[in-house]
Amino acid sequence: MSTYHRIVPNTWWLQRRPYILFMIRELTSVFVAGYCIFLLVLVYKLTQGADVYGNFMAAMKSPISVVLHLITLVFVLYHTITWFNLTPKILVVYRGEERIPQGLVAGTFYVGWLVISAIVAWLVLGV
Amino acid sequence: MAETMQLEIFRYHPEKDSEPTFQIFEVPFREDWVVLDAINHIKDEIDGTLSYRWSCQMGVCGSCGIMINNVPKLSCAAFLKDYYPDKISIEPLTGFPVERDLIFEMDDFMTKLTEIQPYIIRKEGEEKPLDEGEYLQSPAELAHFKQYSMCINCMLCYAACPVYALDSSFVGPAAIALGQRYNMDTRDQGRDARQELIASNEGIWECTFVGECSAVCPKDVDPAAAIQRAKISSTVDWFKDVLIPWGKK
Numbered sequence: 001m002s003t004y005h006r007i008v009p010n011t012w013w014l015q016r017r018p019y020i021l022f023m024i025r026e027l028t029s030v031f032v033a034g035y036c037i038f039l040l041v042l043v044y045k046l047t048q049g050a051d052v053y054g055n056f057m058a059a060m061k062s063p064i065s066v067v068l069h070l071i072t073l074v075f076v077l078y079h080t081i082t083w084f085n086l087t088p089k090i091l092v093v094y095r096g097e098e099r100i101p102q103g104l105v106a107g108t109f110y111v112g113w114l115v116i117s118a119i120v121a122w123l124v125l126g127v
Numbered sequence: 128m129a130e131t132m133q134l135e136i137f138r139y140h141p142e143k144d145s146e147p148t149f150q151i152f153e154v155p156f157r158e159d160w161v162v163l164d165a166i167n168h169i170k171d172e173i174d175g176t177l178s179y180r181w182s183c184q185m186g187v188c189g190s191c192g193i194m195i196n197n198v199p200k201l202s203c204a205a206f207l208k209d210y211y212p213d214k215i216s217i218e219p220l221t222g223f224p225v226e227r228d229l230i231f232e233m234d235d236f237m238t239k240l241t242e243i244q245p246y247i248i249r250k251e252g253e254e255k256p257l258d259e260g261e262y263l264q265s266p267a268e269l270a271h272f273k274q275y276s277m278c279i280n281c282m283l284c285y286a287a288c289p290v291y292a293l294d295s296s297f298v299g300p301a302a303i304a305l306g307q308r309y310n311m312d313t314r315d316q317g318r319d320a321r322q323e324l325i326a327s328n329e330g331i332w333e334c335t336f337v338g339e340c341s342a343v344c345p346k347d348v349d350p351a352a353a354i355q356r357a358k359i360s361s362t363v364d365w366f367k368d369v370l371i372p373w374g375k376k
Contacts, residue, residue, distance in 0.1 A: 002141045003224035003232050008292045015197060019289060022337045086336065089352035090359060097270040 021082075028079035031072045084109045130156040132211055134165055136177070137218040139225050147225065149216075150174075156211055163191055163202040166217070166229075179229035186345055189281030193229055194218040199286035199343045220286035222295065236282055239298050242324055245305040248317025262314040275308035275353050277346040284340035284350050290333055297333040298324060300340035300350035307353040310360075326361040334358075 013019040045056040059065065087109055088102035131153050139147040152173055154165040163181055170177050181191040184203045191202040196216050207215075223231035247262075249255075255262065284300035291297045306325050310318045324330055334354045341351040367374060 003226055004139050004141070004144075004147060005224050006221065008221075008289075012289055012292065016339075018339050018342065019337065022335075022339075026335070086338070086355075089338075089341075089349065090355040092352065092356060094267065094271060097267045099270070 025079065025082045028075040028082075031075040032079050035072050035076060080113070084113070130212075132156045132165070132207055133214040134162075134169070135214055135216045136166075136169075136229070137225075138177075138228055140176075141227055151214070156207055158208050160207045161203050162193075162195060162200075162205045162207060162215065162217070165207060166202060177229075178227045187279060189279035192220050192281045192283050192286065194221055194286065199283035201281060201283070201345050204345060220282055222285050222288065222292040223282070233282065235295060236280075236285060236299070236302070239302040240280065240305070243298065243302045243306040244317060244321055245302075245309055247309060247312065247315045248320055250316045253316065264313055268313045272308045272311035275304050275311070275348055275350075278305055278308075278348045278350075279346055281345065283343045283345065284348075287337075287339040287343040289337060289339075290335060294333065296329045298327075298330045300334075300354065301348075303331060303334075303357060304348055304350035304353035307357050310357070322361070322364070325357055326364070331357045331361060 013023045042056070045053045060069075084106055088105040091105050093100040093105065132155075134152045134154055135149050136152060137147055138144075138150045152169045154168050154173075157164070163184060166177070166179055167181075170179075179191070179193070179202075181203065182188040183190070186201055186204045189201070192199060193202050194200075194217065195202070195205050196210070197218075199220055202217075217229065219225050219229045219231040223233065223235070225231050278301055280301060282301065284304075285291050288297070288300055291299050303325060306321045309315045310321060310325075326332070331354050334351075336351060336355060338351045341349045344350065
């Protein structure tokens, strides 16, 4: 018997909202990777002396750079939040027969995020 | 005048059609009808040539999975009232070749299900004689994998998985979840036998964690979680092999 094979269009990910959100999550990883590279460049500039580092930081204050940083911040936040929300699926913890609530597992990551952010803010801002 | 609803149904006859078509049927709208009731009404009263699968009508057998408005669902569990008064689009589950109308070929899934060895395997010589009784398991040990054992093989998870639709060599959500179910069973010793397929390129590493397999599962099996947990276990295996190669049996 001949069967009919349906072709998956390249736009499959536009057909349903969960697929669009998945693709956005995947796309945001590019910004995460990009910012990691940026941080490595920043460290490299630091090793080149005060003048080189100062010039680099001055360039980073340009309007285009600020806008790029803000866009990156939004995407990195989206990436972080969506992955934190998925962690309870991977980290399944039981206490006897009872599964530890998923909110508690994800919440632990959020608390850790807040604590580390607070430490970094304290170090950078010197408050 | 009685209220009605429209169902736009995918039609394909392998001996007559080279391409599928869509046919619109007008069915009575009843609050207590599920989509399967409406399809049965079409079969009985309007067009007896319509072909589809169904059996238990109570969400247990897993036979009646179809795409309803592009979302995989059991037609016996989807109420008309949730769509009324809009027209409902009905297609066979995506990702599978269509045999006729809403019937799709499930050979690929059945092969993968067999290959994953979803049954208790004991190592050679470690099978207990029958007179020694059953293998005991605590409720806590059961709780760890019980969720994954609820699968009814309805294949909705495959239809929701874009990875499988794009590359059918992927072992897929239900088969891997069932493999994980037995891997986590304290009575089982067959993990190594399953690992060859589960940890292969066509296994867990094909999964990009879209997560829709779990979202559409009518039994809350959560195959996406099973796959991600299998990834963790396989990664631990790899580190053990690299760091303590002499510990390998």
